[in-house]
Amino acid sequence: MGKLARFGVSLDEALLEPFDKLCKSKGYSNRSEAIRDLIRKALVQEAWQTSEGQGAGTLTLVYDHHKNDLARRLMRMQHDDHEIIVTTLHVHLDHYNCLEVLVLKGEAARVRALAERLISCRGVKHGTFSVTTTGQDLA
């Protein structure tokens, strides 16, 4: 951890009051911890927007494996980018529907591209990509 710096924040009370409520409901022990998390979140989002450097994230897909040759198409796309797939989890939700979770890590632009390609694949019912950080450039 780096050297600790202190700074003052001026806030309208109308903003501070709901912020304190939010801190309490989220379980933060103090405002500083909540502000640190908000700053980290903004930095991670910014890094993903510029798609620079390394990134990590989880991709969740729900699809009907009976549809067309969807399961095979998704598998082929994953094999094409196997270097950035850390692990996958496949759950058979019912007779038709599958839920798949992929942990992705690598060059941010490439990770995002794969996530978007899989989500937009015809037949995928729902897909979400949750971005995070490899943690290396974040205090």
Ligand code: NI
């Ligand atoms: Ni399945």
